[in-house]
Amino acid sequence: MKRILTGGLFALSAVLSTASADDTDWAPTTFSxxxxxxxxxxxxxxxxxxxxxxxxxxxxxxxxxxxxxxxxxxxxxxxxxxxxxxxxxxxxxxxxxxxxxxxxxxxxxxxxxxxxxxxxxxxxxxxxxxxxxxxxxxxxxxxxxxxxxxxxxxxxxxxxxxxxxxxxxxxxxxxxxxxxxxxxxxxxxxxxxxxxxxxxxxxxxxxxxxxxxxxxxxxxxxxxxxxxxxxxxxYGRIKPTGTAHGNRKWESVPLLTETKELEYSDPKIRQPSWSRYYNGTSESRDRDFSYALDVGLEVLGGGMTSRLYQSLVEEQNVAINVNTVAWTTLHDEGPAVISASPAPGVSLEELETAVMADLEEVLAEGFTDEEVERARNKLAASAIYARDSQSNMANVFGSTLALGGTVDDVLDYPDNIRGVTTEEALAAVRKVFGPDRHYIEAHLLPAEGDS
CATH class of the missing domain: 3.30.830.10 (Metalloenzyme, LuxS/M16 peptidase-like)
Structure with a gap:
């Protein structure tokens, strides 16, 4: 997942950077x-x-x-x-x-x-x-x-x-x-x-x-x-209660054992959407694999220059958008998601066929070094520019430590993401979207009889 903070109920990690301040001035201090x-x-x-x-x-x-x-x-x-x-x-x-x-x-x-x-x-x-x-x-x-x-x-x-x-x-x-x-x-x-x-x-x-x-x-x-x-x-005057035992209920998420299709329709829906949720990973569980997956998904469907967007939206005109993302900033394993919305006149079945054909083709032929380098630099750049927001930085350090990580995990992020190789990025997405992996497919549709 791109390291960008979202507020509300669910907050994901923010990003770190090397933007405008001297590293010595910016470096965080920790104590207890x-x-x-x-x-x-x-x-x-x-x-x-x-x-x-x-x-x-x-x-x-x-x-x-x-x-x-x-x-x-x-x-x-x-x-x-x-x-x-x-x-x-x-x-x-x-x-x-x-x-x-x-x-x-x-x-x-x-x-x-x-x-x-x-x-x-x-x-x-x-x-x-x-x-x-x-x-x-x-x-x-x-x-x-x-x-x-x-x-x-x-x-x-x-x-x-x-x-x-x-x-x-x-x-x-x-x-x-x-x-x-x-x-x-x-x-x-x-x-x-x-x-x-x-x-x-x-x-x-x-x-x-x-x-x-x-x-x-x-x-x-x-x-x-x-x-x-x-x-x-x-805060120092507050006595600890001794009841905050620190025994969190975290545990590894088992792989799906069967494939399921879920559908929900509603009169409020005007634009159908299609998505597949696969078992992913998290930085807390496997930091290196998580970074490789983030880079691979950036190449695959991380924006308008991504493989899937260029093919499905720009060339084939079967989708109005397509995206790939992983929820890697939870403690336990989150989903890796492929999602798309069909162009007018294209059914979800046609869209699914086109998306999966493209996915299989990309994973078979592999990534180029150039597009992986571009993806790495994009993720690192997001981290770099985010340091300009002190609230982002407060969030990234707080969330990382709350998940059991360290300040160094934050400080090392740009170098670590730039260190992901083409082979590692490709291997990560091949593993997550492999033919042996089960998934949950989700269809969001207008109610029966609605356009």
């Missing part, structure tokens, strides 16, 4: 507080602003069966009330100080961030420390837990139940990750979210929201010394 909280400081002195993030090593993967959506619901509750902050006061304080804030939940982690002028960094730390220790969770129907549970239910209606593409993807991922902890959808199943109790919330809070289970990342116009002093003042 006595209570176990990890700290990463990424200096960026171009503007007097900072991005402050707290990452908790807990996500949907850690939920117990029957309680899906709890990690995401908890993200909402964290913005409500504490012993010292009234309803909505957290957001009001950030806003009054000219800042922005938000949060996101993944299968693997939950992260909270604020972006403010540097003089308000201490205030942001005080706010995050407050809700790490003194969150209010009760059974008041108008209180934070019950009210936000209803908000999450409505969010599911809007983002999933009212989105045909999201419904189909949820169906596919449930099959791909069947009996794996990732099968738990991040936003949660409607009936399970509705059944979550304040007692569930309090138990989750006590188990996971503790400094030894958290990573503090500060990127911006600060020095490591400044951050250390403030972190000790605001």
């Amino acid at each position: 507080l006595d209570n176990g909280m990890e700290v990463v400081v990424v200096p960026d002195h171009r503007a007097p602003v900072v991005t402050h993030m707290v990452w908790y090593k807990v996500g949907a993967v850690d939920e117990v069966p029957g309680k899906s959506g709890l990690a995401h619901l908890f993200e909402h509750i964290m913005f409500k009330e504490t012993d010292d902050l009234g309803p909505g006061e957290f957001d009001d304080i950030v806003s009054r100080n000219g800042g922005v804030n938000n949060a996101f939940t993944s299968w693997d982690y939950t992260a909270y961030y604020e972006r403010v002028a540097k003089q308000h960094l201490g205030t942001m730390m005080a706010l995050e420390a407050e809700r790490m220790t003194d969150l209010i969770i009760n059974d008041d129907p108008e209180g934070p837990f019950i009210s936000e549970r209803d908000v999450v239910k409505e969010e599911r209606r809007q983002r999933i139940d009212n989105n045909p593409g999201a419904i189909l993807q949820e169906m596919v991922l449930s099959e791909l990750w069947k009996d794996h902890p990732y099968e738990i959808t991040v936003i949660g199943k409607m009936d399970e979210v509705a059944a979550l109790t304040p007692e569930d919330g309090m138990a989750f809070y006590k188990e996971y929201y503790s400094p030894e289970n958290a990573i503090l990342v500060v990127a911006g116009d600060v020095t490591p010394e400044e951050v250390r002093v403030m972190a000790e003042e605001h």
Whole structure:
């Protein structure tokens, strides 16, 4: 997967780069507080602003069966009330100080961030420390837990139940990750979210929201010394609960043992789409293979100059788009996906035949050194330019460490991606899309009788 951050529920890794600052100035500093909280400081002195993030090593993967959506619901509750902050006061304080804030939940982690002028960094730390220790969770129907549970239910209606593409993807991922902890959808199943109790919330809070289970990342116009002093003042005083055991529910995803076809139709669909989901890999499970797969998929279907796009869209005119991508920035193995949408008058069956014929031809004849070099350079360039965004850099370091990676994994990315050979890139895609591999095929269609 291209190392570009996406926000919301599911955050994937951002990218690193060598863009505008001297490497010595940019190099991150890491240290730990006595209570176990990890700290990463990424200096960026171009503007007097900072991005402050707290990452908790807990996500949907850690939920117990029957309680899906709890990690995401908890993200909402964290913005409500504490012993010292009234309803909505957290957001009001950030806003009054000219800042922005938000949060996101993944299968693997939950992260909270604020972006403010540097003089308000201490205030942001005080706010995050407050809700790490003194969150209010009760059974008041108008209180934070019950009210936000209803908000999450409505969010599911809007983002999933009212989105045909999201419904189909949820169906596919449930099959791909069947009996794996990732099968738990991040936003949660409607009936399970509705059944979550304040007692569930309090138990989750006590188990996971503790400094030894958290990573503090500060990127911006600060020095490591400044951050250390403030972190000790605001976070260092928090005693670890000792319940954040660190035993994540990660496990390797088994290969599919049969091929399945799933279909979803809806009157809202105007443009059909076709896709196949194969078992992929992840950087955490096999970093070298992951990089090779990313490069190979860039050659295959990574943009308008890719093999499949040039053939299917530009030459044959059977598709209006085609794409190949792998979800490599989860901890456990994500899917590798081929997707396309047919040109007018082309059926999904005709599109499938054309896509797979082209795929087989490319994998049989191989890649050229020139196109692999172009793909490597494109991925490295995305990483290089991304350093211009301090929020991207805060995200990439936080997510990498939350997944059990290291700062060096981030720093070494451009060199490692440039080191992928033509033979390695080709071998990776041949393995993932091999004739012996099963897959899940997904068709998104207009409802019967709709055009």
